Amino acid sequence: MSERRYDPTHGEWVTVATGRQDRIYKPAAAACPLCPTRAAHEPTEIPRGHFEIAVFDNRFPSLSPRPPEPAIPGTDLVPVEPAYGHCEVVVFTDDHDATLADVGVARVHLLVEAWARRVADLGADPGVRYVLPFENKGEAVGVTLHHPHGQIYAYPDVPPRPAREIAAARAHHDRTGRCVFCDVVAAEAGGVREVLAGEHFVAGVPPWARFPYEVDIWSRAHVPSLPELAPEARADLARVLARVLAGYDRYFDVRTSYLLGIHAATTDGADRDVTHLHVEICPPHRGGGKLKYLAGSETFGGAFLTDVAPEVAAERLRAACADATAPA
Amino acid sequence: MSERRYDPTHGEWVTVATGRQDRIYKPAAAACPLCPTRAAHEPTEIPRGHFEIAVFDNRFPSLSPRPPEPAIPGTDLVPVEPAYGHCEVVVFTDDHDATLADVGVARVHLLVEAWARRVADLGADPGVRYVLPFENKGEAVGVTLHHPHGQIYAYPDVPPRPAREIAAARAHHDRTGRCVFCDVVAAEAGGVREVLAGEHFVAGVPPWARFPYEVDIWSRAHVPSLPELAPEARADLARVLARVLAGYDRYFDVRTSYLLGIHAATTDGADRDVTHLHVEICPPHRGGGKLKYLAGSETFGGAFLTDVAPEVAAERLRAACADATAPA
Structure with a gap:
């Protein structure tokens, strides 16, 4: 079963994808499906002996370009739709034991290029309205495969949180005539919550951080999405991102777990005056080895x-980023 | 520091309460602050040698009736407000080792009465617009005190999720002339997703369940909030809730972790035609000892x-609830 069901009590779609229940769960390193194929009779997901970045369709997708017919009939109250879309896996390196924090700026730059290309390609599907690249890193956030990788979801609609973001940005634009993220950059760059300043991107703990050590990376210029980013800005994003991740590892003194997501424009060209590329990074840590849980x-x-x-979080992370050895 | 900061990029308030960082973290049973006071020189939070239900102000509140002045100045972009409100702790029993699933229907009934009274009292504060009773249970959801207890938050506004719920219910009412939850009850009661049928409440896995074994308990009648519930309906809610929780423990064969929250009307009397009392229970389990994480x-x-x-979840839980020994 893989289908979308509408929740009329919250006005949101939920995807039920029972095939995901069988996804590979914390395999031993020797059985890692994201490692290079080393023996022809034991192929992994990647039919190469070596690679830099690998992108392929998730074998346990929640959204797919040929979704099955829904198992239950929709009603006027609870419409049900096929779970159309795309779920891709992005492997960051063939080194099973690396992390995105230590693969180096050149590799992160290649990842930014890969993200931009996949956003453009998936966004060209007329059945897709929003593309979300993300990374779930570490057991603390539930990761079931340890090989460093992220995912890209291409949704058939604008999902609830980006939709709220766009609505809030529209309201701000209606009130002020300006993009809210451009205003955030103007207010935060160089201020007490700035963590790292690049030429094209600025990283900071937002004043309204939802996680204690959340860092957002905002484009300084009003760029709606990754594919529109100039070459030098892509390189700058890679430098800032690599350094922030290295700073986390230095500050927490562990390989830091986090959720990372990229918010950008819809793929249908709407709302480009108020959609503004940014990265959100949310580690679940609140210090002293304690985790932040989302509770009642x-x-x-x-x-x-x-x-x-x-x-305070910004001051700590700013120092850690300054101290961190920049990955080459 | 305890203050509310507005996130203009999502149109939501976030509360920063640094005093919570010092809250008591997984104390030994002998140092439990929620146990009865057994020796005068070692008082706990509860100055009694025995009690049934105890309610008191949280010593580490995020919202309080006398909040400090904000530490940072608000701006037009990011307004900042004192974190006004109330945070209460509700202790379900003086037995440190019990859980709400096994304290018995009579005690759950007393809890429903206590919730109703606190919702009425806190809602009478003109500075309060929404009262949310909830329980975080178990280490899997981050609980730091094991003694069985819940919490009540009284917010100075309608928080984001209830606000979205009310907006969705309003949209449904505008379209159909009916309460969306009344329609849900009509569609779900007696159907394949029903878990347990009481006279006044019905428990079921909603068709759009966000957690694999989510159970919602809906009032059959259009009752906006707990204080308006008739005496026999309060008793029925206690029976249904106690049995659902016992069913979870039977199905998962452990003391099941969960988040439980009660959604009801705002306290200012608005939107009562579309607000409809219901309980949501969300265990993080997805079966086989695996947890559901909220990820990218x-x-x-x-x-x-x-x-x-x-x-499928409903079928399993229906059987487990039928088999569970009803707590006395």
């Missing part, structure tokens, strides 16, 4: 609580 | 994926 207030209220002042 | 699609997309068909 976040789950049922949607009301986030954090325990660390964003100004 | 949920966090950055707001797009939930689940691995278990709601019809």
